[in-house]
Amino acid sequence: MKQANLAVIMTCFNRRNTTLACLNALYQQKNHCDVYLTDDGSSDGTTEAVKAEYPEVKILQGNGNLFWVGGMHLAFGEAIKHQYDYYLWLNDDTFLEANAVSKLLQTHQSLAEQGYPESIVVGSTKDSITGKATYGGAVKSKKWYSNKFEFLEPSSAIQKCDAMYGNCVLIPKSVVAKVGNIDTAFVHSLGDLDYALRAGKLGCKVWVAPGYIGTCTKNSIRNSWADTNLNILERLKKVLHIKGFPLKSWTVFCSRHSGSFWIFYWFLPYVRAVVGYKDLATSPTFSEDISQTNSEV
Structure with missing residues (x-):
């Protein structure tokens, strides 16, 4: 397999040491890559520290209001201009194991050989202390609630899924040519889920x-x-916040992906914020609570 031309897409905000640790693990990989990092107005010296330790990183400056989707959109858009073979989304709180990038590239190569070149490959992560699965691919629930996506536990084999958490995702140029960039109709959450669902509608696989x-x-x-533990008013304020289910973004998502009865599903997070949603506190998977999956940037 020839050396892939790879761009790594990242965004960060005010967690300098975490960002540096992520980059350190990334640069331990055997694969050469160009890193595009959006610093969304950090005040803790992140940009200066990255420039000092990793001067080759291409840093783009945000205004403090980009959040995860906006920061990733900016970095991804800049990388797309240079037409790489692959693009790797990487959250700055995700620490890669040795040969992780090679594993993702080999997985895509295997899929291409099987007739699926237009495939997104999702990497799964686990908690460093408990060893329990945290993020990766997701499958659409077979239950009645159409917006529910459940975490797909990784196995020893490649598995097909419907959507993804955007912590570590490999996207080949053929998929980018069809799907394009992350949609800025979203701000902090839902952009990764939307990208996977749009890709699926365009004939790509995840x-x-x-x-x-x-x-x-x-x-x-x-x-x-x-x-x-919060009162109803506090929960309502938070569910409408950028990191929850802001009205405009959630309306776009539901109308785009939830079918003819999308308005019914649109109400659910707000209703659950009022009545309480205890399942989220105990379940290892998050149904429509996709707002909790993205990096706190």
């Missing part, structure tokens, strides 16, 4: 690579709209 590619701690629901 697959989970075998095993785990690294570690990433799952974001806590504490102090979020799903935290039943």
Whole structure:
């Protein structure tokens, strides 16, 4: 397999040491890559530290209001201009194991040989302490709630899935040619899920690579709209926040992906914020709570 021309897409905000640790693990990989990193207005010296330790990183500056989707859109868009063979989305709190990138590239090569060149390959992560699965691919629930996507536990084989958490995702240029960039109709959440669903509608496939590619701690629901320790008013404010289900973004997502009865599904997170959604506190998977999956940027 020839050396792939690879761009790594990242965004960060005010967690300098975490970002540096992520880059350190990335540069331990055997595969050469160009890194495009959006720093969305960090005040903790992230940009200066990255420039000092990794001067080859291409840093783009945000205004502090880009959040995850906006930051990734900016970096991804810049990389797309240079027409790489592959693009790797990587959250800055995801720490790759040795040969993780090679594993993802080999998985795509295997899929291409099987007749699926237009395939997104998702890397699964686990908690560094407990070893429990955290992020990766997701499959659409067979239950009645059409917006529910459940985490797909990785196995020793390549598995087909419907959607993905955007922590570590390999996208070949053939998919980018069809789907384009992350949609800025979203701000912090839902952009990764939307990308996978749009890709599927355009004939592309989404697959989970075998095993785990690294570690990433799952974001806590504490102090979020799903935290039943908060009062109803606080939960309502948080569910409407950028990191929850802001009205405009959630309307776009539901009308785009939830079928003729999308308005019914549109109401659910707001209703659950009022009545409480205890399932989210105990379940290892998050149904429509995709807002908790993306990096806190």
